[in-house]
Amino acid sequence: MTAISGSNEGRACDAVLRHIEAREGQIRSDLSFPEKMHDVGPVELVCRLGAQRYAFEHTRIEPFAGHIRLEAEADRHFTPLSGMLAEKLPADERFELHVPAGVLLGKNDREVRPIQGALAQWIIATAPTLPIARFGRYAVPIQKVTVAGVPFAVSLHRWKREGYPVPFHVVHLVAEPDVAPARRERIRIGYHKKLGKLLKWKEAGARTVLILEEDDIYLTNHFAVCDALLEIESLVADRPDEVYLFSTGASIWFAVRLRIDGTTLYDMPVDSRYWETGRNLLDNITGR
Structure with a gap:
């Protein structure tokens, strides 16, 4: 983004x-x-x-309309997660966090920091327990979870790293069909x-x-x-x-x-x- x-x-x-x-x-x-x-x-x-x-x-x-602004704010709100998770996830695997698009739109940094911390703790604890999906696929059924301290549902996905450039990535899901x-x-x-x-x-x-x-x-x-x-x-x-x-x-x-x-x-x-x-x-x- x-x-x-x-x-x-x-x-x-x-x-x-x-x-x-x-x-x-x-x-x-x-x-x-x-x-x-x-x-x-x-x-x-x-x-x-x-x-x-x-x-x-x-x-x-x-x-x-508004997608570029949405992505810019999402980048500011969710990019810090990568630093919080650095070297705390298996090095030979990659993970993808799915969140609703625009879910933190308009929130300031002080409001967002506790949410980032709660997500990071949950990801570190949950990541090793997830099934490893095949390349190009998701493990099913996809489980949406409400994390304590996080005011929206998320899902976390796991694959082998297989040369992927980053170990962790956030996907913003748009509800519009x-x-x-x-x-x-x-x-x-x-x-x-x-x-x-x-x-x-x-x-x-x-x-x-x-x-x-x-x-x-x-x-x-x-x-x-x-x-x-x-x-x-x-x-x-x-x-x-x-x-x-x-x-x-x-x-x-x-x-x-x-x-x-x-x-x-x-x-x-x-x-x-x-x-x-x-x-x-x-x-x-x-x-x-």
């Missing part, structure tokens, strides 16, 4: 620009940042690849907010690129985003030339080709749909 200000705009632009450089066999030149210059078409980045000018615009998306309409609406708002900027550059002969960034590993995936995008674009007369999804919710980041001209994700071979990258492999070329 990331803070509300945790956009990776500069690195997202760099990731997609590197991909296009490799595809076109050209190196970027004449970089400018119209948004910083208060241009009439204030996109994040404009550059040239050979004779062709490219314009890039980036926006974060969320599965429903179908977030697709809310996701589509959030993407529609972000899409149209950015579209006008890109079309000014398209009219001037630039090739236009829209990058959607998300960091939600539980409610969002590239198929869901692509479906929403295609539905939104079915009602749009003029569109960006290329649309990508930039996913930063795990230690390995992914960039996904949602649509290149008239070719969508579903028209592409599976191994051509995405590529892996990461924070340390990219430059923050816009400074944001």
